[in-house]
Amino acid sequence: MNNLKILNKRCYLWVPKIPPETWSRSHFTGRAMSDVLTNNMCECFNSKLVDGRDKPIITLLEYIREYVMMKIVNVLKVIDRSSGLLTPYTTQMMESVKKQASKYTLHWNGEDHYQVTGPNGDQCVVNMTTNTCACRRWEITGIPCRHVVAMYSYKVYPINGMSIWPTSQVPIQITAPKFKKQIGRPKKSRKNSTAEREDGGSRKKSKVDAKGKRKVVEGEV
Numbered sequence: 001m002n003n004l005k006i007l008n009k010r011c012y013l014w015v016p017k018i019p020p021e022t023w024s025r026s027h028f029t030g031r032a033m034s035d036v037l038t039n040n041m042c043e044c045f046n047s048k049l050v051d052g053r054d055k056p057i058i059t060l061l062e063y064i065r066e067y068v069m070m071k072i073v074n075v076l077k078v079i080d081r082s083s084g085l086l087t088p089y090t091t092q093m094m095e096s097v098k099k100q101a102s103k104y105t106l107h108w109n110g111e112d113h114y115q116v117t118g119p120n121g122d123q124c125v126v127n128m129t130t131n132t133c134a135c136r137r138w139e140i141t142g143i144p145c146r147h148v149v150a151m152y153s154y155k156v157y158p159i160n161g162m163s164i165w166p167t168s169q170v171p172i173q174i175t176a177p178k179f180k181k182q183i184g185r186p187k188k189s190r191k192n193s194t195a196e197r198e199d200g201g202s203r204k205k206s207k208v209d210a211k212g213k214r215k216v217v218e219g220e221v
C-alpha cells in the first residue's frame, strides 16, 4: 500500500473502500482452491464470443452453448491423453515446484510447525495440522507450494543397534565363502578377448556412460 501511495495517491485512497477479500491474496479464502484470476477468465470468454455478440439473444445463447459443449469435449480429450492424477498443467507446475523445493531446508519446532528456509531470504512457517503455509498458496490453490514440498523428500529412518535386531527364523546357516589365496599379485587390467587380440591395435573397450547405457569406446585401453 505504501508503494501504491507513491505511485498514485487517489488510487491509494480508493482501493481500501473495496473489501480486501476480493482483491488481496492475504485476504482470499481457500474455498475456491484456484489460482485463476476472474478477470483473465472473463477476458478469455469474451474473446471467444466476438462472432456471436452481435446476434439476436437466442442465437447468441446457442452460440455460447455450442462453444461450452466443444470446450468440455476438448478438456475430456486432454484428460484422456494424460496419465497420473494431475492435469498436464498442474503436473508441469508441480515439477517446477519440486525443483525449487530442493533448495530449501527445514526445521521442526517439536509440534506441528516447520520453519522452511530457502534462497533470497524466503522463509515461511508451514502448519501440518491446518495444512497451511504462510505464503498462502497451498491454502488458496490446493497445490502444495515449494515450502510444503520441501518437507516431502524421501527420508532414511534410523534403526536400532544389531544387539536388539530380531533373530532370523529362516533355517539356513550362512557360512563364510571358501577363499583360496592365489599366487602373485592380483591382476588389475582386463584380459582382452580373442576378437580384440585379432583386431590388433584398435582395441575396443565398453564403457558405461552417464545415462547408464553401455557404449564402445574406440582405441581406448
Ligand SMILES: [Zn+2]
Binding pocket: 124, 133, 134, 135, 136, 137, 138, 145, 146, 147, 148
Ligand atoms: Zn508456502
